[in-house]
Amino acid sequence: MAEREVMTKPRPEVGDELPALSVHVTREQLVRYAGASLDFNPIHWNERFARSVGLPDVIAHGMLTMALGGRMITDWLGDPGRVVEYGVRFTRPVVVADDAGALVEFTGKVGEVRDDGTARIDITAKFEGKTVLGRAQAVVRIN
Numbered sequence: 001m002a003e004r005e006v007m008t009k010p011r012p013e014v015g016d017e018l019p020a021l022s023v024h025v026t027r028e029q030l031v032r033y034a035g036a037s038l039d040f041n042p043i044h045w046n047e048r049f050a051r052s053v054g055l056p057d058v059i060a061h062g063m064l065t066m067a068l069g070g071r072m073i074t075d076w077l078g079d080p081g082r083v084v085e086y087g088v089r090f091t092r093p094v095v096v097a098d099d100a101g102a103l104v105e106f107t108g109k110v111g112e113v114r115d116d117g118t119a120r121i122d123i124t125a126k127f128e129g130k131t132v133l134g135r136a137q138a139v140v141r142i143n
Contacts, residue, residue, distance in 0.1 A: 012119055012142055018108035021072040025060050025094060026101040033064045047098070059093040065104060065132060066090075069123050072106045073138050082141040084118055089134040094127045102127055117143045 030044050039061055042049035050058050066088050074080040096102045104127050111122040123136035 010143070012110045012113065014110055014113055016110040018072060018076045018110075018121065021068070021075070021106040023068050023071075023104050023106070024101050025064070025068075025096055025104055027058065027096055027098060029064070030058065030060060030096060033061055037061065037063060039063070055093065055095075057095045057097060060096050060102065060104075062090040062093075065094055065125060066136075068104060069106050069108075069125050069133060069136055070138070072108055072123070073121055073140065076108070077140055083138055084141060085139040086137075088123070088125075088136040090132070091134040092127070092130055092132045094132055104132065111137070113142070117141055 027045070034040050034044055043053065043055060043059055044061055045058060047058055050056075066086075069088065070083070070086055073083060073086070077083070094102050094104055104125060106126075107124045108121050110119050112120040114120070118139050119142045121138045121140060123133065123138065124131065125133040125136060
């Protein structure tokens, strides 16, 4: 795995961008995540079932997608303990094709720097060019 760029500024500024993160999600990862989270809903591993409920194919767990966005933030911070708050809305599923998997691209930007030593990070997550997480924001300690 490549080294990730960690926040080096003593105090980030509004508009600063976090290093982007691209993640190739595979069916194997979905099975592993299901085991770790105990979320064995068949929409995450059974194509026939997923299609029977109106989905185009198997979809990634929403919480997995959220966790990957969190990884972008903690990689940048260098310390997961500096995340004070993190929340998202799930707006669109990440469809994980059997052979191709799915490429999810995350970007982040400092949206607000607060006087209390925290900052709000605005996160964008896209799959096939479409946003999959809405109102994705984290509050982090910056000093």
